[in-house]
Amino acid sequence: MTQTKPKIGDYQSKLRPTWCPGCGNFVINQMMIKALVELEIPPHRTVITYDIGCNGNGADKIRAYSFKSLHGRSLPPAIGVKYANHDLTVLSVIGDGGLFWEGAAHWIATAQRNEDITVLVWDNQIYGLTTGQTSPTTQINYPTKTWPKGSADEPINPISVSLAAGASFVARGWVGKPNHLKDVIKQAIKHKGFALVDILQTCFTFNNLLPKYQDQTYIIDDNHDKTDKIKAYKIAEQTDKFGLGVFYQVSKPTIYHKYPILKSKTLINQTSTNQIDDLLAEFE
Amino acid sequence: MTNKDIVSIRIGGPAGSGVKSVGKLLQKSLQHAGFYSFGYLGYPSLIRGGYNFYQINLSQQPVDYSLSYADIFIPLNSLALEQIKKTGSKPRYIIADKTALPDDKRDLPDKSQVIKLNLTSQLKKLKITKISLNSALVGALFKFLNLPLEKLNQVIKKQFVKKGRAVIGQNLKAAALGFNSLDHKPLSLSLPTTKVKTLVMTGNTAIALGFIQGQGRFFSAYPMTPSTSILHYLASVTDNQSILVRQASTEIEAIGIAAGAAYAGVRTMVATSGGGLDLMSEFISLLGIAEIPLVIVDAQRTGPGTGLPTWQEQSDLNIARCAGHGEFPRVVMAPGDPAEAFHLIQEALNLADEYQIPVIFLTDKYLGESLFSLDKSTFDHRSKIKRGKILNLINDKHHLFPRYQFDQDGISPRPLPGNVNGIHITTSDEHDVYGNSIESDPIRIKMQTKRLSKLGSLAKNLPPAKAYGNLKAKTLVVGWGSTKKVIQAVVDRLNLAGLHLSYLYPLNHAVLKSILNPYQQIILVENNSTGQLETDLKLAGVKNIKTLLKFDGEPFFADELLEKIKLLI
Known part of the structure; x- marks a missing residue:
């Protein structure tokens, strides 16, 4: 099939984003597009599922087969699309509240089973769209509408939990380093199996983390052994600084390894007709 | 009996x-x-x-x-x-x-x-x-x-x-x-002489076979009695059929994955019991607004809560008709025996695809797990596959394809992901014809009306129930779901008329009334404690209804139902 290489414009929506000025979402949206274009994946071969929240308001701000799901439920439809047609590129966009709380069961199960999707967490450490409640990644003692005197809860560590759940690709990006973020997204898309990128961003309206990230982020050394899980944990558990890049990447079997029919053809392109005649003998 | x-x-x-x-x-x-x-x-x-x-x-x-x-x-x-x-x-x-x-x-x-x-x-x-x-x-x-x-x-x-x-x-x-070890034979039976080729099978297996025959491609479920044997059976045949089966981590995930697979274009089904249907209801609502076809099997058991988890009841009709917030079209159907289950599940797959709606398929412990003798010819009943308005070839280039355009019948053509000229947005938000989210807008009214218009055509087009037995009898015995055969046996014995409803929502009230009202007495038989179909019959204007309920966890027994109906006629 001859196809012209996709251009940035092919992915661009005609609608104007509704995000606040300066929101990190603009950067993520653009870096997703750039990553897809650079990987030469055209919009009609791309399915992106979304969560509810500010990220979900981006579902129609990109031109692709977008599927805006329910809160916390971005991952299951993405898995289903991949099962039906694993030739498609499937990204699942979700917020910190959506993945680490409301949809946490999906997070763990999807990582454990190495479902072949790319999960991009738009992690601003706050519930933005619902006007500023504590999220699972909100820093301790940070005052929010639900913890006016500061949150009592220690935040969850998305990287460590993903590693523990069995994710085969775990990475972190930051909107303050857009090109690096784009490269991480590209690696995540290319990874066969479950890939999670925790994308640090700021919500200028409810949780401005820009100064913190400017001071405390660094790019993980090129020599880091990505197959060393213990080292990945060590970087993930640093509290005074935040490593950016791929923490961990290994190759693991996916569901396709158990389904020979999917080796040559996607489920939707199966041409053989299901036959019950042979199955009836068992009941005679 | x-x-x-x-x-x-x-x-x-x-x-x-x-x-x-x-x-x-x-x-x-x-x-x-x-x-x-x-x-x-x-x-x-x-x-x-x-x-x-x-x-x-x-x-x-x-x-x-x-x-x-x-x-x-x-x-x-x-x-x-x-x-x-x-x-x-x-x-x-x-x-x-x-x-x-x-x-x-x-x-x-x-x-x-x-x-x-x-x-x-x-x-x-x-x-x-x-x-x-x-x-x-x-x-x-x-x-x-x-x-x-x-x-x-x-x-x-x-x-x-x-x-x-x-x-x-x-x-x-x-x-x-x-x-x-025995020398006497007090119950001497003679061997049957007629040679009909029979199969012994549960209702759940018949559903699974109907799904395979209906060219179902993806099935997901979380184990829950009494639906689990559908999952077991389908998982056991994947080597020889083009079917993918996934045991999900929760019922919510099961239907979420199914929604994605169905959206991407493969025929999909999930199965659960009442508690699982409760969990699935949010996604059922999404299927409603996003117009995604899916068949959801609910194998009922005694509720509420965990209830009597391995026993019989028909008490999910209400939730089947209402599951999911907001208002959207759906079909609720319930087979009465494995032969009907095999046939109806194929129809369910067709209806879901043709109308782009969720179809809730009610079965129960009694039908799902009992072993019935079936004539082998039952399985000759193979429905034509109707995939509805799936759009494969689109000649014009579109920035976005009007996936939710207003067609006369309320059903919009559906391109699948991967189609170069079909890019659109699918969303749980209210949306315009392209799938872009909207706020309060006149399109909202048009979109909601378009979706709900499917209910009208469904009520008109779903096959109406037919009375059987002695149509001149004064009493008509009505049931739905797995009471079909036991009612038939009693109706035959007492020379009454009977009616089995396979399609339970939407109901055509006018037709229902015209079938039921000629009878002096309607006896409604339901395996629940409130008479969930009774509400419908009354709404339809059906008079003189006597309802026989049973909710001890067991099905109606033929001898028991015979005596109960005898007392009423």
């Missing part, structure tokens, strides 16, 4: 003791000997211990309903006898190994004739494994019914083929031992 043509045999014992093995071997052997049979299983929610039973009704004529009594009782331990005494049931015969009988004769039910066998010790003497007692008991029963041992032997050879020659040999020896 004190029908002399039917012999009912009940095997009872603790879970894990072989109740199911004895029952299955017996039912298979009877089938092989040419009988029709019906197997009803009762079991508690545990793996070992408790009290399980397997009741088989056999006849030369089709028999597809349960009875409240057993002519012959086969206890596998002494607790089983206590259970049958507790229920007040008085079997004519008790056939049992010595080890399953109480030491004190006074502990036996009076009026039952007890046939005591010495199988365990003889098996031991012959060095045959203890587990072969199952075959020995069936052997004894074959002699008791004056049936040829050879028929049983043939089934043993087939049933244990995977376990190897040695196991077959042991079981054949055990069967012969049981057969020869």
Whole structure:
């Protein structure tokens, strides 16, 4: 099939984003597009599922087969699309509240089973769209509408939990380093199996983390052994600084390894007709 | 039903003791000997211990309903006898190994004739494994019914083929031992002479086969009794069919994955029970607004809450009609027997695709797990596959394709992901024709009206129910779902008219009224405690309804329903 290489414009929506000025979402949206274009994946071969929240308001701000799901439920439809047609590129966009709380069961199960999707967490450490409640990644003692005197809860560590759940690709990006973020997204898309990128961003309206990230982020050394899980944990558990890049990447079997029919053809392109005649003998 | 043509045999014992093995071997052997049979299983929610039973009704004529009594009782331990005494049931015969009988004769039910066998010790003497007692008991029963041992032997050879020659040999020896341990045959049955090729199968298996035949491609579920055997069966055939099966981590994930697969274009089904349907309801609502086709099987059981998780009820009709917030079209249907289940599930897949809606398919413990004899020709009923307005070829270039455009019939053409000219947005938000999210806007009203207009065409186009039996009778007996066969049996016996509703939502009230109102009396039979269909009948303007309810965890038994209806007519 001859196809012209996709251009940035092919992915661009005609609608104007509704995000606040300066929101990190603009950067993520653009870096997703750039990553897809650079990987030469055209919009009609791309399915992106979304969560509810500010990220979900981006579902129609990109031109692709977008599927805006329910809160916390971005991952299951993405898995289903991949099962039906694993030739498609499937990204699942979700917020910190959506993945680490409301949809946490999906997070763990999807990582454990190495479902072949790319999960991009738009992690601003706050519930933005619902006007500023504590999220699972909100820093301790940070005052929010639900913890006016500061949150009592220690935040969850998305990287460590993903590693523990069995994710085969775990990475972190930051909107303050857009090109690096784009490269991480590209690696995540290319990874066969479950890939999670925790994308640090700021919500200028409810949780401005820009100064913190400017001071405390660094790019993980090129020599880091990505197959060393213990080292990945060590970087993930640093509290005074935040490593950016791929923490961990290994190759693991996916569901396709158990389904020979999917080796040559996607489920939707199966041409053989299901036959019950042979199955009836068992009941005679 | 004190029908002399039917012999009912009940095997009872603790879970894990072989109740199911004895029952299955017996039912298979009877089938092989040419009988029709019906197997009803009762079991508690545990793996070992408790009290399980397997009741088989056999006849030369089709028999597809349960009875409240057993002519012959086969206890596998002494607790089983206590259970049958507790229920007040008085079997004519008790056939049992010595080890399953109480030491004190006074502990036996009076009026039952007890046939005591010495199988365990003889098996031991012959060095045959203890587990072969199952075959020995069936052997004894074959002699008791004056049936040829050879028929049983043939089934043993087939049933244990995977376990190897040695196991077959042991079981054949055990069967012969049981057969020869009796010298009398008080219930001499003659072998059926008509040769109809029958299959013995549960309703759940029929649903799974219908899904395969209907070219279903993806199935996901979280295990939940009594739906789980659909998952088991489909998972067991994936080597030879183009089907992908995924056990999900929750019911929410099961339907979420299914929604994605269906959106991407493959025929998809999920199965659960009432509690799982509750969990799925948010996604059902998404399917409604996003117009994604999906078949959702709800195998009902006794509720609310965990209820009686392994027992019978038909109490999810209300939730099936209402599950999911907001207002959106759907179909609710319920088959009455495995033959109908096989046929209807294919229709469900077609309706979901043609109307781009969720279809809720109600079955229950009784239909899903009972073993019915079916004529093999049942499976010749193969529906034409109708995928609706899936759009493969789009010639024009679109920035976004108007996926939700306003077509006359309210159903918009649907391109699938991957289509170069079909890019659109699918969303749980209210949206414009391209799928872009909207706020309060006149399009909202148009979009909601478009979706709901499908309900009108469904009510008009779904096949109406047809009364059967004596159409001149004063009384019409109405039921839905798994009460179909038991009602039919009673209606036949009493020369009444009957009506089985397969399609439960949306209902065409005018048609329903015109069918029902000519009868002086309507007897509505429902296996629940509130009469969930009654509300509909009343809304339709149906008069003179008497409702018979049962909600003790058991299905209606034919003899019981006969007596109850006799009192009303």
